Amino acid sequence: DTAVSQTPKYLVTQMGNDKSIKCEQNLGHDTMYWYKQDSKKFLKIMFSYNNKELIINETVPNRFSPKSPDKAHLNLHINSLELGDSAVYFCASSSCPDPPCYEQYFGPGTRLTVT
Amino acid sequence: LAKTTQPISMDSYEGQEVNITCSHNNIATNDYITWYQQFPSQGPRFIIQGYKTKVTNEVASLFIPADRKSSTLSLPRVSLSDTAVYYCLVYSNQAGTALIFGKGTTLSVSS
Numbered sequence: 522d523t524a525v526s527q528t529p530k531y532l533v534t535q536m537g538n539d540k541s542i543k544c545e546q547n548l549g550h551d552t553m554y555w556y557k558q559d560s561k562k563f564l565k566i567m568f569s570y571n572n573k574e575l576i577i578n579e580t581v582p583n584r585f586s587p588k589s590p591d592k593a594h595l596n597l598h599i600n601s602l603e604l605g606d607s608a609v610y611f612c613a614s615s616s617c618p619d620p621p622c623y624e625q626y627f628g629p630g631t632r633l634t635v636t
Numbered sequence: 637l638a639k640t641t642q643p644i645s646m647d648s649y650e651g652q653e654v655n656i657t658c659s660h661n662n663i664a665t666n667d668y669i670t671w672y673q674q675f676p677s678q679g680p681r682f683i684i685q686g687y688k689t690k691v692t693n694e695v696a697s698l699f700i701p702a703d704r705k706s707s708t709l710s711l712p713r714v715s716l717s718d719t720a721v722y723y724c725l726v727y728s729n730q731a732g733t734a735l736i737f738g739k740g741t742t743l744s745v746s747s
Contacts, residue, residue: 566734577734611679623670623727625735627679
């Protein structure tokens with residue numbers, strides 16, 4: 522069973538479109554994250570949710586809106602897509618103190634290409 | 637937030653021991669040192685964590701000197717499948733805290 526899953530794995534779309542990426546974890550964790558890895562492979566936190574509540578919201582354009590319908594899901598909706606949004610988006614989850622807070626479980630990533 | 641510095645890349649051959657050193661001069665008292673591994677086209681994976689001295693698990697060893705300003709990840713007898721990017725992170729052990737990734741060290745293992 523996949524611990525953290527994301528759909529779709531690949532997403533190719535045109536500028537100006539709206540798209541969503543879904544994430545689900547079956548680990549029973551109470552915290553979920555979205556990270557973005559750009560073309561230079563730099564991995565950066567975007568959002569963090571704990572028990573469906575937003576706790577980290579880095580400087581991300583408000584075209585990006587996370588939604589957590591329940592503890593096991595954290596979806597990412599992106600409006601008016603731009604070329605610069607092309608990247609790999611990773612979902613992750615954790616639960617403190619068991620497992621320890623520094624141990625986050627990452628999904629396989631969603632490669633978004635905006636043309 | 638403590639910043640980490642590690643080599644951009646390293647090359648090795650199968651069967652060798654690889655040591656990747658990370659410096660974190662501004663580490664705080666409540667910070668932990670953790671290492672992640674990322675294979676191409678996959679998400680990062682936790683491999684080891686430590687606070688001080690030495691930690692060993694089935695994958696690697698982590699050496700941390702008394703001043704904690706640096707740490708060394710040791711991979712014994714690497715194989716081709718150890719080719720990956722290795723990230724050193726300093727982490728404050730609080731719920732919901734995000735991981736702050738640097739550029740990592742790209743390890744290339746050849747036969």
